[in-house]
Amino acid sequence: DIQMTQSPASLSASLGETVTIECRASEDIYNGLAWYQQKPGKSPQLLIYNANSLHTGVPSRFSGSGSGTQYSLKINSLQSEDVASYFCQQYYDYPFTFGSGTKLEIK
């Protein structure tokens, strides 16, 4: 199985700041990577797919990058509504696997 190592586990930042969350795959996943946002009590919501494609309706302050085994999610100009947990997921190979998540809070 492909292991996804996500960091940091938690993050505290100020409004307007830029934050970056990283995911490392145990092998090349050829950009088969998605990022999800999950707010408390809600289902995960797709933000980014194919490593760097923004899902419809997602604000442009979210962006994804990376290749091979290293991927990152960047949030520019942090807003209060961005408080949530974020998960990466590889869908290059079965079983699909998720990172352990990053909890983002406002400082």
Next chain:
Amino acid sequence: QVQLKESGPGLVQPSQTLSLTCTVSGFSLMDYSVHWVRQPPGKGLEWMGRMKYDGDTYYNSALKSRLSISRDTSKSQVFLKMNSLQTEDTAIYYCTRGGQLPFAYWGQGTLVTVSS
């Protein structure tokens, strides 16, 4: 409009079998795959398995011996059955649609508690 909705018992006794239903609308099960994902309270996400649009199934090897996914296309329903439940199977169970956009649509989730 694409929708998925999970249903099933909220409480299951240890060693018993869990049966969940995912009822979909806005798309055909013969055009898209449906996946099951679970999340223990306060923890991360675990992919469990999928029903492909052609009826093929694939399971997480960690659960394969206990898990079965089936469907009724006429009712737009996908079923999950998992036996020998233990307390560590307590989780929110989600169904989600696959396709070119990975997991763009999710159900609301259903909490299953394993307890006597």
